[in-house]
Amino acid sequence: MPNPIEQYARDLSEETREAVRKSGALTTGQRVEILQKDYEDPDALRRLAGEIKQHTIDHLDSYLEQAEASLTKAGAKVHFASDADSARQCVLGILQQSDVQRVVKSKSMATEEIHLNPFLEKQGIETVETDLGEFIIQIDEDTPSHIVRPIIHKKREEVAESFEKHGLGDYNTDPETITRRARVHLREKYMQSGAGITGGNFVSAESGRIVLVTNEGNARFSMAPNKVHIAVIGIEKIVPRDRDLAVFLNLLARSATAQQLTVYTQFIKGPRMPSQPSGPEEMHVVFLDNGRSQILGESCREILRCIRCGACQNVCPVYRHASGHAYRAVYGGPIGAVLSPLLGGKASFPEYADLPKASSLCGACREVCPVDIPIPDMLLKLRHKGKKQGVSTPGSFPMAPFATLATSPTAWRTAMTAARAMNYLPMKLAPIKPLRDWLGDRTLPKWRGGDFRRWLKTRKGNNADA
Amino acid sequence: MPDRDAIFKRVRTSLLQSSGGAPLPDYDPSALVAKPRLTGAGLWENFAQNFGAVSGRPMTELGEVVSFLKSEGVSYGYCDLALCERFETVLDEIGIEIVSTYDRERYDDYQFGITRAAGAIAETGTVILTDSSTSDRLGALTPWIHIAVLPEACLIETVGEALASFDPDETTIIWATGPSKTADIEGILIEGVHGPGEQVCLLML
Known part of the structure; x- marks a missing residue:
């Protein structure tokens, strides 16, 4: 029997494979084009970004402390969560304290990682995803298959069917019509919610500003009409100073979607100003560990530099062939093949120990990484770890007995x-x-x-x- | 705060395993500037070029805004009280009504919103909105058309300079680079998802 990724790829419809391949190839090309057009030496920028992030995580204790102090000073409330369960309880506690029954969410991989939505729903709190792709994922009870393009695996016909099924209009495959319908449906949700939950792309330790980027404007809309803003952010998202954000914002938008800047780039360090009639009266930041502090002490610590741009997914031949769901985990593609076996501690290894094997080690992921993470080296390290721990990856018949004999x-x-x-x-x-x-x-x-x-x-x- | 202490303890223990730590690199901020985006005659020209490239509508005359609103067929909008005087008469003449109080119950009725910009970045074609410049966040966000009125003195050349000029008192700073957009469905670009589908920047001399 082939390994799970190979099996998934075999069963994948040609249509889906082609959609993922096309989108990956297109974005990869556009990324190169914009970087080369705008900068003399884009690689020097990537190396610089990598060095700044490496410095930050190498001094994470002091920067995290500084970020906490800056945020607190600006009027935000800072919380810490060791693991997924603690983070969920923390968010629930904040919502209950403000008597919030309905929340709107903007796209966040951290909340995806802690499976926040099903938990809140179970507690009777209506949770609505507002990013168009994430909204479609939510009504389909699906999971995102790409960090930046969550429905890269879906055809417009499937979206049209879902919209029809959920009473969002007659069957219509026109992306513009679908988008307008979502606009109408979701603005009602924004206006009737009590809280907005977001992630955070960066946190400046110096000023405490959290940086949130969206193209659709949904993070902004999740906050503007609501009383409470909760941002769930991994502890590794910190950068030292505001000025360093120039390095990362320039690289993030170009690497992720070939834009000079993401449309809405927001810098937030507290509740709305007293003169402002709309906006949260409370801002909460939940710093999430969930295995990150463990990774920091291990040989793959550089993976904590990741800024979640998805460029490695777009360029990866295995990802393009198998699609993101083949990786079974929240994070797929090269970044996922390293991160998924490491995040969440013991539960993830050996469960995801086979993911690092899904690579030809061609090195393309390293070449596009905006923070210069040596992903192929890490894939090898994790393969070695699996071998050392005696994880027999072909775990089922007839490969398992064969593997025993062959070794x-x-x-x-x-x-x-x-x-x-x-x-x-x-x-x-x-x-x-x-x-x-x-x-x-x-x-x-x-x-x-x-x-x-x-x-x-x-x-x-x-x-x-x- | 058991989680806080536990996290810091784990982070510190883990950092003992690393080799002392990489230094914070020193770098020249000018290396971060996308110079080919700044080849125009001046700040406004560069801004207009880059803003236009992301479907923004740079305008320099009040008349341009008026005819644009007329061509869009609007009749009702929100306007910052501080700007009402400037717009009221000209818009009234063509039958467009503006109000200076944003009523949340009527969020779908505002066809356009006029608010002040705190600045703009030429390098990226970005309009800067802050809590103190924006009279109501919702007025700049929910209407299909947003008109940001920019004082000329507030034009900034680069992203780096914009970051360096952050006002420490502002808790919320928003950079808007063109209208709201998505490419979630099959990578096809659609403008106007949750925020404005039309982003205008009017230079105020």
């Missing part, structure tokens, strides 16, 4: 010779009927296991002793 020369030799017994077994009397029937019409070739070894050993010139 032990003694067992292999013995099996090859022992299987000669098959030549003398009465196959027509096989104990299982279907097998007996099948064998009844066929004559198996003679088992010659071990012959090659013997030949190789005795052939003149092949054996060192000969």
Whole structure:
């Protein structure tokens, strides 16, 4: 049996594969074009961004402390969550305290990671995703398959069907009509909610400003009419100073969607100003660990530089062939193949230990990474970790016994010779009927296991002793 | 705060495993500037070029705004009280009504919103909105058309300079680079998702 990613890729419809491949190839090309048009040496920028992020995570304790102090000073309330459960409870506590029954959410991988939506729904709090792609994912009870383009795997016909099914209008495949319908439907949700939940792309330790980028304007709309704003942010999202944001914002928009800047880039460090009639009266920041502090002490710590642009997904031949859902985890593609086995601690390894194997190590992901993460090196490190921990990745029949034999020369030799017994077994009397029937019409070739070894050993010139 | 202490403890323990830490690199902010975007005659020309390239509508005359609103067939909009005097008469003449109080119950009725911009970035074609310049966030966000009125002195050349000039008292700063947009469905670009589908920037001399 092939490994799970290979199996998923085999079962994937050609239509979906083509959609993912096309989108990945197109964005990859546009990314190169805009970077080369705008900068003399874009690679120098990527290296600089990598160095700044590496410095930040190497001093994460002091920067995190500084960010906490800056945010608190500006009037935001800062919370810390060790794991997914703690983060969910923290968000719930804030919502309950303000008696919020309905929340609007802008796209956030961190809340995806902690599976916030199903939890809040279970607690009786209506939770509405507002990014168009995420909204479609939500009504379809699907999961995003790309960091930036969550419905890269969906055709417009599927979206039209979902909209019809959920009473959002007659069947219509025109993307503009679909978008307008979502606009009308969602603005009612924004206006009737009590809180807006967002992620955070960066946090400046210096000023405490959290940076939120969206093209649709949904993060802004999630905040403007609401009393409470909650931002769930991974502890690694910090950068030292406001001025460093120039490096990251320039690279993020160009790497993710080939734009000079994402349409709405917001810098927020507290509730609305007293003179402003619309906007949150409370701002809460939930810093999420969920395995990050563990990763920081291990050999793949550079993965914490990641700014979630999706460029490595777009360029990866395996991702383009298999699509994001093949990786089974919240994060797919090259970044996911490293991050998924590491995040969430012991539960993720060995569960996702096979993901690092889904790579030809071609190095394309490293070449496009805006923070210069040596992803291929990490894939190798994780493969080695899997081997050391004795994770037999082909875990099911018939690959598991084969893997055992293939990794032990003694067992292999013995099996090859022992299987000669098959030549003398009465196959027509096989104990299982279907097998007996099948064998009844066929004559198996003679088992010659071990012959090659013997030949190789005795052939003149092949054996060192000969 | 058990989680806070536990996280800091784990972070510090993990940092002991790393090799002392990389230094914060020193860099020249001019290396971050997309110079080919700044080849025009002046700040406004560069802004207009880059803003136009992302479907923004740069305008320099009040008359341009009036004819644009007329061509869009609007009749009712929101306007910052501080700007009403400037717009009221000219819009009234063509039968367009403006109000200076944003009524949340009527969020769908405002066909356009006129508010002040705190600045603009030439390099990227970005309009800067802040809590103190925007009379009502919703007035700049919910209408299909947003008109940001920009004092000429507030034009900034680069992203780096814009970051350096952040007012520490502003809790919310928004950069809007063109109208709201998405490419979620099959990568096809659609403008006007949740925010404005038309973003105008009127230079006020």
